[in-house]
Amino acid sequence: MTIVVGYVPTPEGEAALTQAIAEAKKSNETLLVINSSKGDALVDNRYAQGPDIQSIEERLADQGIQHIIKQPVRGHDAAAEVLDAADENDASLIVIGLRRRSPVGKLIMGSVSQRILLEADCPVLAVKAD
Amino acid sequence: MDVWSSLMDGFATALTPMNLLFAVIGVLLGTAVGVLPGLGPAMTVALLLPVTAALEPTSAFIMFAGIYYGGMFGGSTTSILLNTPGESSSVVTAIEGNKMAKAGRAAQALATAAIGSFIAGTIGTALLAVFAPIVVQFAVSLGAPSYFAIMVLALLAVTAVLGSSRLRGFASLALGLAIGLVGIDSVTGQRRLTFGQPLLVDGLDIVVVAVAIFAVGEALWVAAHLRRTPLHVIPVGRPWMGKKDWGRSWKPWLRGTAFGFPFGALPAGGAEIPTFLSYVTEKRLTKHPEEFGKGAIEGVAGPEAANNAAAAGTMTPLLALGLPTNATAAVMLAAFTSYGIQPGPQLFSSQGPLVWALIASLFIGNFLLLLINLPLAPVWAKLLQLPRPYLYAGILFFATLGAYSVNLQAFDLVILLVLGALGFMMRRFGLPVLPLILGVILGPRIEGQLRKTLQLSAGDPAGLFSEPIAIVVYIIVAIILVWPFIFKLIRRNRPVAAFTGPSEQSARSEAESPAQAGDPTTTTHQKQEKP
Numbered sequence: 001m002t003i004v005v006g007y008v009p010t011p012e013g014e015a016a017l018t019q020a021i022a023e024a025k026k027s028n029e030t031l032l033v034i035n036s037s038k039g040d041a042l043v044d045n046r047y048a049q050g051p052d053i054q055s056i057e058e059r060l061a062d063q064g065i066q067h068i069i070k071q072p073v074r075g076h077d078a079a080a081e082v083l084d085a086a087d088e089n090d091a092s093l094i095v096i097g098l099r100r101r102s103p104v105g106k107l108i109m110g111s112v113s114q115r116i117l118l119e120a121d122c123p124v125l126a127v128k129a130d
Numbered sequence: 131m132d133v134w135s136s137l138m139d140g141f142a143t144a145l146t147p148m149n150l151l152f153a154v155i156g157v158l159l160g161t162a163v164g165v166l167p168g169l170g171p172a173m174t175v176a177l178l179l180p181v182t183a184a185l186e187p188t189s190a191f192i193m194f195a196g197i198y199y200g201g202m203f204g205g206s207t208t209s210i211l212l213n214t215p216g217e218s219s220s221v222v223t224a225i226e227g228n229k230m231a232k233a234g235r236a237a238q239a240l241a242t243a244a245i246g247s248f249i250a251g252t253i254g255t256a257l258l259a260v261f262a263p264i265v266v267q268f269a270v271s272l273g274a275p276s277y278f279a280i281m282v283l284a285l286l287a288v289t290a291v292l293g294s295s296r297l298r299g300f301a302s303l304a305l306g307l308a309i310g311l312v313g314i315d316s317v318t319g320q321r322r323l324t325f326g327q328p329l330l331v332d333g334l335d336i337v338v339v340a341v342a343i344f345a346v347g348e349a350l351w352v353a354a355h356l357r358r359t360p361l362h363v364i365p366v367g368r369p370w371m372g373k374k375d376w377g378r379s380w381k382p383w384l385r386g387t388a389f390g391f392p393f394g395a396l397p398a399g400g401a402e403i404p405t406f407l408s409y410v411t412e413k414r415l416t417k418h419p420e421e422f423g424k425g426a427i428e429g430v431a432g433p434e435a436a437n438n439a440a441a442a443g444t445m446t447p448l449l450a451l452g453l454p455t456n457a458t459a460a461v462m463l464a465a466f467t468s469y470g471i472q473p474g475p476q477l478f479s480s481q482g483p484l485v486w487a488l489i490a491s492l493f494i495g496n497f498l499l500l501l502i503n504l505p506l507a508p509v510w511a512k513l514l515q516l517p518r519p520y521l522y523a524g525i526l527f528f529a530t531l532g533a534y535s536v537n538l539q540a541f542d543l544v545i546l547l548v549l550g551a552l553g554f555m556m557r558r559f560g561l562p563v564l565p566l567i568l569g570v571i572l573g574p575r576i577e578g579q580l581r582k583t584l585q586l587s588a589g590d591p592a593g594l595f596s597e598p599i600a601i602v603v604y605i606i607v608a609i610i611l612v613w614p615f616i617f618k619l620i621r622r623n624r625p626v627a628a629f630t631g632p633s634e635q636s637a638r639s640e641a642e643s644p645a646q647a648g649d650p651t652t653t654t655h656q657k658q659e660k661p
Contacts, residue, residue, distance in 0.1 A: 037359075037360045038357075039356070039357035039358055039359065039360055040356055040357060040518050040519055041360060041514065041515050041516055041518060042166075042167065042212070042214065042358075042361065042514045042515075042518070043212065043360060043362065043511075043514035043515045044515065045362060045363075045515070047359075047360045049361070049362050073358075073359055073360070074357070075356070075357050
């Protein structure tokens, strides 16, 4: 069984990762870290670069957690990537970070978290940044 | 002084609130397209041509000039912060600029680029104001044969000197000249390349051609390569420079200006070659050779000054001779024609107020660009987060609207799509776009001069050589065309140990071997001379 965590280099993403590490330790499962981008802009600050990924890799290795880090750039949005990964690996849990959004903001921009919550086939753990 | 009073009149025109507003719009748009890789000032001016048809020509050209200069400023921001050149003229800036940014000196790199661009642009524009009238005085004495020769030189030089492959360049030029031929022959009234299609009789509208090749072609190309691994912009505060940076920057700025202006003014000069020359020079002259390759400020200051001075240089032949030397100038020449203004040496006398207002607006635009670029460069970099589907959807919308609005003919949309596909294929197979655009725009004008010459000489080709200037230009043309072959011959005759493979060496006769002793020095010299 696998725990899937949707990671972005923001406080919410860090909170999700920390929580996911704790969960993975508890149940001794493989942790699958997903950090994706649609790849249609030249610059995407939510797509982690080399050094960030390396430090996560080290952190996970230090804690002795079996892990896979994936950074798909296939033109799908983040929700689709996380849900795909959960389906493929028969995930037992999805961990995501939530950020504060006003109702209007959500109306215009949509919500990745909402899509994951509604469409996932497994339990979803949503955490907030401290 | 005549120049001085004309220039002051120009300032008076350019500083009216309306024209100032267009200058601001121009520099903002120009910086934006400069920052975004793939979008350039040529495409922007082409897209805006139909939109500005209702404006005063003076206002429109003030805006176009702002876009042109803005593009040169904006390109450096992307080069430095992302290591992706925003414009072809800031490729060299990326070499040292991005290294500086990675070493935490992005603020200084941006500052030296912006201030250097401002200084070079101002000096370049001043040189333009001084030299353009002199060139005009010389140019009015030229007859049709000399004009024909100079235009041939411009076309061949752009095709042969720029770009990686001469064959591709000439293929592109041939395409452009063919597109320029479509329509009625001006002398005999014969239909050419119309394929029995009555709508083609008037020729292809230059706006449609330019928009198709630049905007539609680029949009299709980006759509075909949409997804790429996203990058991060290197975070930076407000650009600033310390005393030491000023000390190390001012000489490269001036040297870059000295390289940029003449190269911009030459046919086929463009902004790429002087940036490279400036970089090589700074690398050789620097007191900090150890920093080159790790982020030397001279390597940013020189090339950035060079490309802005080149932009000013490009305006000289455009205004004085009606001769464009790069894509943006070519589209601006098309803009003159679409306003019914005859470009050429008469421009200064027939459209004096417009030309001087344009030159004055270059000074103003330069200053505005310094104001909006120096504190705001990091903000401009945020544009790079824009998802490109939205951006290119907007460009295609504008392109379609513009192409349709020129003649209100649905047929133009078909041409737009066909030529857009051509633009895409050219990018796919590595054909440079510039020779095509110059061919389309200069083709009919060059033909006019040729026809005039031959009519004057009653069809005798000897009439082409009837002016001394023409003969000198033809000699230069011959040198440009033959030079690569001579160069190859020289190389082949000198046994160059470093470059030849073992098979070639063994094929060489024993008699040549004594010469090899002195060879390594010649090799290094050649390398240095040819960047």
